[in-house]
Amino acid sequence: MPELPEAETIARSLRPLVEGRLIANAEYPGRRVLRGVMPELAGQRIARIGRHGKRIVLELGHGAVLVSLGMTGALLLNAEPGPHTRAVFTLDAGVLLFDDARQFGNLRWIESLEAEDGLGPDPLEMTAQQFTERLRARRTRVKPLLLDQGFLRGVGNIYADEALHRAEIDPRIVASRLTKTRAGRLHAGLVEVLEEAIAHRGSSVSDYVDAQGERGGFQALHRVYRREGQPCPACGAAIRRIVMAQRGTHFCPRCQR
DNA sequence: ATCTATTCCTGGCTGC
DNA sequence: TGCAGCCAGGAATAGA
The missing domain is CATH 1.10.8.50 (Helicase, Ruva Protein; domain 3)
Structure with missing residues (x-):
């Protein structure tokens, strides 16, 4: 179950290959993974990968995608999609998957982390x-x-x-x-x-x-x-x-x- | 303010 | 070998 150290590790392992990449296509098989309205991400650049509590933050040119990993969520780089793949981000180089067997995880678009909150300090x-x-x-x-x-x-x-x-x-x-x-x-x-x-x-x-x-x-x-x-x-x-x-x-x- | 219970979900385990 | 039943729990929610 990913908590702060696991989210931090994921963010660090994503950075070298994902920061600066352009999202060519975004798909959400089943769509249950989405919380709220997800804008079109194709054409946006992932400017920075962050961590907020136990969540991963994909910072875009405008706004960000918050990835809640739940119990079994995983962000996988250049892996093969499987039966538990809930999101597929095709990048200009490589592919980023969100896999989540138990589906406690979710993806949510936010305007900014500051406006977001409600969470306590790190x-x-x-x-x-x-x-x-x-x-x-x-x-x-x-x-x-x-x-x-x-x-x-x-x-x-x-x-x-x-x-x-x-x-x-x-x-x-x-x-x-x-x-x-x-x-x-x-x-x-x-x-x-x-x-x-x-x-x-x-x-x-x-x-x-x-x-x-x-x-x-x-x-x-x-x-x-x-x-x-x-x-x-x-x-x-x-x-x-x-x-x-x-x-x-x-x-x-x-x-x- | 703080509590408990319930819901979501399925892989992995136990026991028959 | 197969299968039913149970367990794990992050977070939202309802109700006490």
Whole structure:
């Protein structure tokens, strides 16, 4: 499931071959992938590839296409279209596909990112103090809060669990009850795990691959995510799994109190 | 403000 | 070997 590090990896792997290319043709088999009205893209140039939270941004001469990868979305460069291909962008050199088996992903045209928003700040672009203030203002449990894209953009289930473990914080604790010190540790844990994951080109838990079809390597370094019953790398206690907000939540009952 | 449940979807897994 | 049933969950939505 692509989150911030996976989206960043995809953006980086797309840039050298897609930035500056002209879109010769755009097709959307089934059309279900589109959210809202998609203008004619043929003839437009992809000026820049960006990332906004866990989404990929294809910046055009005017406006941009926001790619939400959902659970199983992938942007593939020069691959063969398959049964799950939802969009085909034929470029002046090469072809860019959007494949998405489960169809939780979508494409949306926006005028500008600034006008767009409604999303919280990027965890890698905020100070510990900003994070701490936002966090302690909320009377909701910290794990679901980290998943709330309006609170913070880019964090999903994997990195929420991994950051809470690094910060030694129980996912069930109410955010406003965290001390400034512990909130600061959570910020540090988030930044650390996201940067490490980017360095390892993301986590391939089920089917995530980058634009060249390559898997990430960070899944081997997960400390709690989907490791129920296995020993905590820090203390050896068995990792627990509970469900919060309909999401599997993994934590060490000894380290995280 | 914050909560939970539901919906979308299908590959991959379990168990018979 | 085949198949039914269940599970994973990002985000939108409804309702409490």
